[in-house]
Amino acid sequence: MHETMVAESLLATISTESTKQNAKPVFAKISCGMLNAVNDEILSFAFEAIAKGTLCEGMKLEIEHKPIQGKCKNCDETFNVEICQPKCPKCESKEFDLLPDAPLILEEIEFETE
Amino acid sequence: MKKRVDVGKKILIANEEYALRNSQLLSEQKKLCLNMISSPGSGKTTILCRTISELKDVIKIGVIEGDVQTDLDAERIRATKAPVIQIETGGSCHLSAAQVSSALENLPVSDLDLIFIENVGNLVCPSAFELGESGKMVVLSVAEGDDKPAKYPSIFAKSKVLLINKIDLLEAVGQVDFDIERVKADARKLNKGIEIFPISAKTGAGFANWYDWLKESVKNI
Numbered sequence: 001m002h003e004t005m006v007a008e009s010l011l012a013t014i015s016t017e018s019t020k021q022n023a024k025p026v027f028a029k030i031s032c033g034m035l036n037a038v039n040d041e042i043l044s045f046a047f048e049a050i051a052k053g054t055l056c057e058g059m060k061l062e063i064e065h066k067p068i069q070g071k072c073k074n075c076d077e078t079f080n081v082e083i084c085q086p087k088c089p090k091c092e093s094k095e096f097d098l099l100p101d102a103p104l105i106l107e108e109i110e111f112e113t114e
Numbered sequence: 115m116k117k118r119v120d121v122g123k124k125i126l127i128a129n130e131e132y133a134l135r136n137s138q139l140l141s142e143q144k145k146l147c148l149n150m151i152s153s154p155g156s157g158k159t160t161i162l163c164r165t166i167s168e169l170k171d172v173i174k175i176g177v178i179e180g181d182v183q184t185d186l187d188a189e190r191i192r193a194t195k196a197p198v199i200q201i202e203t204g205g206s207c208h209l210s211a212a213q214v215s216s217a218l219e220n221l222p223v224s225d226l227d228l229i230f231i232e233n234v235g236n237l238v239c240p241s242a243f244e245l246g247e248s249g250k251m252v253v254l255s256v257a258e259g260d261d262k263p264a265k266y267p268s269i270f271a272k273s274k275v276l277l278i279n280k281i282d283l284l285e286a287v288g289q290v291d292f293d294i295e296r297v298k299a300d301a302r303k304l305n306k307g308i309e310i311f312p313i314s315a316k317t318g319a320g321f322a323n324w325y326d327w328l329k330e331s332v333k334n335i
Binding site for chain 2: 013034111
């Protein structure tokens, strides 16, 4: 349900950028870490609902989920963490530090131009 | 014609700005602030009431209560005489940093040692919103099942402390299937440093270790 708040912030940011560009946005790419708990369908649905009647109406969203990364304490390897069986793929050590989860980022916007 | 523009902006930047402000205020005044997250009904308020009452001569505690509706929990906290601010989210599934910011303005922060933020009962959404807290803590009650760290890894990965509550129910053999060792192992897979305290807020079992950790953390903040 927190996707609604994400959608509201997203709409505000895209609207600001659109005013700057003086163009209609048609597509936006978002990225986020796996621990952000953002569901694609719910975010797209929430965004569609609140964008009605605004410049952003009808926009498509693409959400890229970035894996959680770990840094091995044994061999320093940085790797994507498998939540079920987390271990270093290089040396198989289970001793690792979890790196900070990637934040929710608005990567790019595609505008329609004349 | 179409054109692409790189933006690279954090979407939740407004929340993060408030979180940063809260965190600065708390660290300037050297206050410990724990963001308490769990499913509804895991015993957060009961844990708080017992902790506040039993530590009242040692640690001064204030509470920010988040609920979708009602101030029932705040009333229970008020009965312990601890200062409490209720935030009714009116449907929202988590607290935001802006809400905590205005709650902090209304709490007598300088008179306190420790502030608990009792987040909305939900294991998913609250874990995604920084509030400016010193750390997150997660409460899991045995009746919810021992598969929760595996199913909801985010909050277990991000928490400093895990309280496993209602362990008195485990004594009723055959009533609750709950493998404490599985929970500990699953939680530590993603979070080696997580402190785990099995407790019963009803009987008080296990609270001594929890209190030792709290006292130590308040001292070291």
